[in-house]
Amino acid sequence: MNIRAQVSSVFHLDKCIGCHTCSIxxxxxxxxxxxxxxxxxxxxxxxxxxxxxxxxEDQEKYQGGWVKQGEQLQxxxxxxxxxxxxxxxxxxxxxxxxxxxxxxxxxxxLTSAPAGDDQPTARPVSMVxxxxxxxxxxxxxxDDLSGSNIYAANDPGVVKLSAEEQQQLFAIEKMxxxxxxxxxxxxxxxxxxxxxxxGAIYKRGEDxxxxxxxxxxxxxxxCVSACPYKKTYYGWSTGKSEKCILCYPRQxxxxxxxxxxxxxxxxxxxxxxxxxxxxxxxxxxxxDKDLPAAQRxxxxxxxxxxxxxxxxxxxxxxxxxxxxxRSPVYKFVKEWGIALPLHPEFRTxxxxxxxxxxxxxxxxxxQGKQKLADDFxxxxxxxxxPMQYLASLFAGGNEEEVKAVYRKLIAVRIQRRSVTVGDLPxxxxxxxCTVAQLDTEAIDAIYRMxxxxxxxxxxxxxxxxxxxxxxxxxxxxxxxQEMGFGKRISPKRRW
Amino acid sequence: xTRQMLNRFLLLAVGLLLLATPxxxxxxxxxxxxxxxxGMASFSAGGAPCLACHGIAGRELGRAAGASYGPDLSAxxxxxxxxxxIDVLEDLSFESMVAIYENRPLTDSxxxxxxxxxxxxxxGVVPDIGSSMAxxxxxxxxxxxxxxxxxxxxxxxxxxxxxVERARRGKGEIA
Numbered sequence: 001m002n003i004r005a006q007v008s009s010v011f012h013l014d015k016c017i018g019c020h021t022c023s024i025x026x027x028x029x030x031x032x033x034x035x036x037x038x039x040x041x042x043x044x045x046x047x048x049x050x051x052x053x054x055x056x057e058d059q060e061k062y063q064g065g066w067v068k069q070g071e072q073l074q075x076x077x078x079x080x081x082x083x084x085x086x087x088x089x090x091x092x093x094x095x096x097x098x099x100x101x102x103x104x105x106x107x108x109x110l111t112s113a114p115a116g117d118d119q120p121t122a123r124p125v126s127m128v129x130x131x132x133x134x135x136x137x138x139x140x141x142x143d144d145l146s147g148s149n150i151y152a153a154n155d156p157g158v159v160k161l162s163a164e165e166q167q168q169l170f171a172i173e174k175m176x177x178x179x180x181x182x183x184x185x186x187x188x189x190x191x192x193x194x195x196x197x198x199g200a201i202y203k204r205g206e207d208x209x210x211x212x213x214x215x216x217x218x219x220x221x222x223c224v225s226a227c228p229y230k231k232t233y234y235g236w237s238t239g240k241s242e243k244c245i246l247c248y249p250r251q252x253x254x255x256x257x258x259x260x261x262x263x264x265x266x267x268x269x270x271x272x273x274x275x276x277x278x279x280x281x282x283x284x285x286x287x288d289k290d291l292p293a294a295q296r297x298x299x300x301x302x303x304x305x306x307x308x309x310x311x312x313x314x315x316x317x318x319x320x321x322x323x324x325x326r327s328p329v330y331k332f333v334k335e336w337g338i339a340l341p342l343h344p345e346f347r348t349x350x351x352x353x354x355x356x357x358x359x360x361x362x363x364x365x366x367q368g369k370q371k372l373a374d375d376f377x378x379x380x381x382x383x384x385x386p387m388q389y390l391a392s393l394f395a396g397g398n399e400e401e402v403k404a405v406y407r408k409l410i411a412v413r414i415q416r417r418s419v420t421v422g423d424l425p426x427x428x429x430x431x432x433c434t435v436a437q438l439d440t441e442a443i444d445a446i447y448r449m450x451x452x453x454x455x456x457x458x459x460x461x462x463x464x465x466x467x468x469x470x471x472x473x474x475x476x477x478x479x480x481q482e483m484g485f486g487k488r489i490s491p492k493r494r495w
Numbered sequence: 496x497t498r499q500m501l502n503r504f505l506l507l508a509v510g511l512l513l514l515a516t517p518x519x520x521x522x523x524x525x526x527x528x529x530x531x532x533x534g535m536a537s538f539s540a541g542g543a544p545c546l547a548c549h550g551i552a553g554r555e556l557g558r559a560a561g562a563s564y565g566p567d568l569s570a571x572x573x574x575x576x577x578x579x580x581i582d583v584l585e586d587l588s589f590e591s592m593v594a595i596y597e598n599r600p601l602t603d604s605x606x607x608x609x610x611x612x613x614x615x616x617x618x619g620v621v622p623d624i625g626s627s628m629a630x631x632x633x634x635x636x637x638x639x640x641x642x643x644x645x646x647x648x649x650x651x652x653x654x655x656x657x658x659v660e661r662a663r664r665g666k667g668e669i670a
Contacts, residue, residue: 054655089650091651091652095652095653097653098654136656136659151658153662
């Protein structure tokens with residue numbers, strides 16, 4: 001047993017209203033500077049849709065994540081020699097157009113243009129070249145466009161569906177969509193870390209946050225390909241790659257990450273999970289359909305005395321174990337089992353989990369008129385969004401995983417309806433609980449966590465214990481005297 | 496005056512005497528001249544060997560290395576004569592040579608050796624060189640650029656734009 005702590009999150013998609021406040025909070029804090037304009041460490045996608053960058057889920061093109069090679073796992077872009085062979089020639093990357101060319105407007109022209117016959121206009125200019133440009137795309141160009149015949153129709157998940165299912169999905173009166181916010185998943189088996197030829201990317205031992213050392217990065221951009229979620233970005237101004245840092249400076253000060261803090265729908269939950277690092281390799285090799293369950297198995301019960309003893313032996317601090325016991329993520333993922341990883345079949349073991357959205361699933365027949373448990377569960381069969389689509393997003397194609405989550409979400413609804421409206425017979429409610437395999441206590445807890453909790457319950461930032469992390473490398477007292485506010489070694493440039 | 500100091504004085508005197516000997520008193524050594532010309536032996540003051548800039552086509556010197564900064568010296572002996580060459584080396588009448596040899600003057604014996612060597616190579620005609628070589632260089636460079644270009648040709652293919660183009664062609668509408 002090699003027990004480690006991982007700061008993980010849950011995004012509750014039913015609560016996301018697609019307001020992009022998270023993206024803006026992140027942009028203002030971290031990427032509002034030259035060379036980083038196009039980067040959205042946090043972005044909100046409309047699904048079905050191609051996402052940002054375009055069709056990022058299509059690993060035939062981008063070569064992200066891992067593949068099984070017999071008994072071994074190998075990066076899809078190739079092993080050590082394969083990566084070296086591509087070091088000057090790596091075509092598996094998004095172009096600037098696939099992200100979007102960042103733009104601004106010449107607002108100054110509105111007030112300073114010379115007198116003329118026309119109204120002065122603010123022309124769009126590229127933030128890369130500074131020249132006037134035609135705006136053709138943006139990071140959320142297909143925002144709320146559920147039926148777009150370019151973006152929605154080319155969602156890699158939709159393309160996989162049968163022609164009939166696709167037709168059904170885009171029939172006007174059945175059109176459906178949901179929002180999916182994405183940040184770095186801070187994976188346990190991160191592809192970016194494994195692919196970096198400079199060894200610049202690392203996973204922090206104490207909290208599992210994946211970071212790029214800006215002093216060591218040489219801008220080879222292998223991580224851009226190898227991350228199947230396309231969450232490392234190349235900064236064209238610094239010549240280095242950057243990614244979401246899960247606001248570790250904020251977390252070290254006890255604050256929630258900016259996107260979590262600013263979330264209007266309160267969809268974001270954060271907490272520590274304890275897991276067994278010895279299992280990473282074997283779990284990542286399981287079959288696609290077993291991956292969500294295997295990943296759940298890896299996560300350990302922070303209340304189990306044996307786990308606590310083992311964790312202490314592995315060097316996890318008492319305060320962190322205590323934080324893991326309060327972790328809402330543990331409840332969502334393991335206790336209730338209603339949060340699933342995004343695309344587990346990429347085999348990076350992502351540690352950001354999603355509660356799949358219920359609303360786009362509810363069948364048309366049920367709208368307006370509430371039916372009883374039987375009919376409610378039947379909605380899964382005639383769901384507006386095919387189960388296969390959701391399973392390909394959250395469960396490596398395993399429909400049963402997704403259905404189990406929906407049964408629970410529906411049971412919560414039925415239970416709450418019987419409490420607040422009181423028009424359902426008691427046996428219907430208990431039947432729903434049985435089908436969903438949840439007791440009323442758990443249902444109440446899910447309801448409470450989903451709707452009533454305050455920020456300190458939703459976001460349990462663990463003590464970051466920087467002194468102990470520093471202690472591993474040098475004397476903390478020396479560090480305090482010598483490091484000051486840290487250092488920056490600017491890159492050597494010939495110009 | 497100690498014996499040691501006397502020895503040093505004698506040595507200096509002999510050295511000065513040798514240096515003062517007029518150049519014409521010694522005939523040049525063409526073999527040493529060639530060595531100096533191509534750089535096998537170095538000039539005592541450290542100047543660059545002549546071959547760095549001047550080829551001699553008659554001897555097939557300077558072809559591969561592309562010694563073409565200065566004119567070919569195959570016929571210099573006919574053109575300038577012995578004294579002319581020595582004068583050029585003495586006065587540095589060509590501007591581009593000033594920077595190279597001003598602070599690194601050639602000794603008299605080096606000059607005569609070079610003259611002797613240039614006298615042996617003199618054929619009076621400058622044979623035509625380089626046209627086939629130049630052709631080779633152009634062809635090889637072009638091939639190299641084509642191969643590199645082919646490797647990089649449409650290396651990064653976009654994803655979004657083709658989707659838009661396809662939809663535009665297919666249905667004549669865009670979203």
